[in-house]
Amino acid sequence: MPAGVPGQSRGPDDLLARARRLDAEDPLAGYRDRFVISDPDTVYLDGNSLGRLPKATRDRLRQVIDVEWGEDLIRGWSRWIELGRRAGDVIAGLIGAEPGEVTLSDSTSVNLYKLAAAALRARPGRRTVLTDDDNFPTDQYLLQGLAEAGDLDLRVLPSDPDRGVSPDAVRAALGEDVALVCLSHVAYRSGAIADLAGITEAAHQAGALVLWDLSHSAGSVPVGLGAAGVDLATGCTYKHLNGGPGAPAFLYVRRDLQPRLRQPIWGWFGQTDQFDMAGRYRPADGIERFLVGTPPVLGGYAALEGARLSAEAGIEAIAAKARALTGYLIELADAWLVPLGFQLASPRAAAERGAHVTLHHPQAWQVCQALIQERVIPDFRTPDRLRLGVAPLYTTFGELYVAAARLREIVASGRHEGFPTQRSRVT
Ligand SMILES: Cc1ncc(COP(=O)(O)O)c(C=O)c1O
Numbered sequence: 056m057p058a059g060v061p062g063q064s065r066g067p068d069d070l071l072a073r074a075r076r077l078d079a080e081d082p083l084a085g086y087r088d089r090f091v092i093s094d095p096d097t098v099y100l101d102g103n104s105l106g107r108l109p110k111a112t113r114d115r116l117r118q119v120i121d122v123e124w125g126e127d128l129i130r131g132w133s134r135w136i137e138l139g140r141r142a143g144d145v146i147a148g149l150i151g152a153e154p155g156e157v158t159l160s161d162s163t164s165v166n167l168y169k170l171a172a173a174a175l176r177a178r179p180g181r182r183t184v185l186t187d188d189d190n191f192p193t194d195q196y197l198l199q200g201l202a203e204a205g206d207l208d209l210r211v212l213p214s215d216p217d218r219g220v221s222p223d224a225v226r227a228a229l230g231e232d233v234a235l236v237c238l239s240h241v242a243y244r245s246g247a248i249a250d251l252a253g254i255t256e257a258a259h260q261a262g263a264l265v266l267w268d269l270s271h272s273a274g275s276v277p278v279g280l281g282a283a284g285v286d287l288a289t290g291c292t293y294k295h296l297n298g299g300p301g302a303p304a305f306l307y308v309r310r311d312l313q314p315r316l317r318q319p320i321w322g323w324f325g326q327t328d329q330f331d332m333a334g335r336y337r338p339a340d341g342i343e344r345f346l347v348g349t350p351p352v353l354g355g356y357a358a359l360e361g362a363r364l365s366a367e368a369g370i371e372a373i374a375a376k377a378r379a380l381t382g383y384l385i386e387l388a389d390a391w392l393v394p395l396g397f398q399l400a401s402p403r404a405a406a407e408r409g410a411h412v413t414l415h416h417p418q419a420w421q422v423c424q425a426l427i428q429e430r431v432i433p434d435f436r437t438p439d440r441l442r443l444g445v446a447p448l449y450t451t452f453g454e455l456y457v458a459a460a461r462l463r464e465i466v467a468s469g470r471h472e473g474f475p476t477q478r479s480r481v482t
């Protein structure tokens with residue numbers, strides 16, 4: 056446990072003893088040592104924006120740079136050409152898909168565009184796209200752009216930002232004009248888990264396709280794409296899959312849909328026999344038809360190594376620890392932070408939340424800055440939220456105790472009030 060644990064007030068001994076016991080009994084405890092942790096006294100609670108660096112990734116990238124790039128040069132492509140699919144097969148195991156249904160490609164934003172456009176093309180008589188107003192902004196912007204360009208009707212359902220999207224609201228909005236339902240599985244602000252299976256089934260009954268953003272789910276909770284019959288999905292690899300900054304995203308297309316869909320960006324990596332250099336675009340047969348241009352190889356290797364680590368630990372074990380960590384954090388918040396003006400902004404039921412806990416506080420921005428100065432890294436989310444992400448492969452219960460204790464001290468002493476009240480433009 057990091058140093059500097061202040062231990063006073065309500066139930067600290069009990070809470071501290073429990074953190075120690077939970078860490079001692081944690082079946083995933085050994086994974087922490089598989090990551091680079093340069094400052095053990097810093098509590099990192101932002102793995103859902105950027106995961107930590109796995110040691111295996113650092114070593115692999117060194118080898119790839121020295122040998123595969125440094126020595127093999129262009130010959131490396133004989134291996135690199137398969138990289139997206141190899142990583143995709145590992146990610147498929149984490150999200151309940153089959154090999155050949157997932158590949159690395161572009162960014163989540165670009166994939167959303169390609170997949171949404173492909174879905175709309177496959178439902179020509181329908182003009183409505185459904186999403187919700189708590190969906191991640193890039194998803195909303197992409198759909199706005201598609202709607203404007205295609206003269207479609209984008210219906211943005213109101214969601215409770217602390218509870219996530221309501222399946223009943225989606226059901227009520229479904230009709231014979233809806234072509235596509237595009238939602239996030241785990242909400243980026245509250246961490247609420249949407250009813251992926253129920254919403255997918257309802258959308259299918261209404262004749263619509265579904266596109267799920269799995270950015271906050273991949274590597275943190277089971278997704279069950281195949282069991283739910285999901286059509287399309289995409290998500291980041293740099294969060295819970297620990298693929299590193301700017302690592303390529305993944306995309307999923309259900310196998311039977313692959314030959315029936317055409318995505319709108321026709322590049323040579325999506326072409327049948329790309330080195331034939333034929334003049335006319337003919338989309339590849341499998342998941343490769345959703346690719347566009349030359350993929351980022353270093354980021355691809357990082358995504359592969361990160362996903363392998365999660366696959367080795369097992370998504371059920373990861374999700375079980377996420378529930379335990381977030382549950383413990385909510386207990387700490389109830390005991391120490393609610394009396395200081397914080398309010399829970401995430402679902403209280405463990406089965407309804409992913410791997411972060413969000414708290415409202417009227418001075419959340421200032422509190423966030425003060426916490427960072429005191430070596431706890433959270434995230435601020437508009438307008439008044441402090442988001443605390445847990446990463447089951449490296450977050451300990453002891454760290455959560457320390458983070459909550461530092462947070463309590465900051466707010467109880469008013470130290471946060473010395474920080475600017477205005478958010479800067481970068482985060
Ligand atoms: C739900 C969700 N979708 C998409 C993104 C980002 O997509 P991109 O990697 O294209 O910036 C994020 C986070 O940045 C996210 O949380």
Ligand SMILES: Nc1c(O)cccc1C(=O)C[C@H](N)C(=O)O
Binds near residue numbers: 103104105243
């Ligand atoms: N992708 C990010 C970036 O390029 C810069 C800063 C933050 C991010 C994030 O991932 C934010 C994150 N998706 C969120 O849920 O808020």
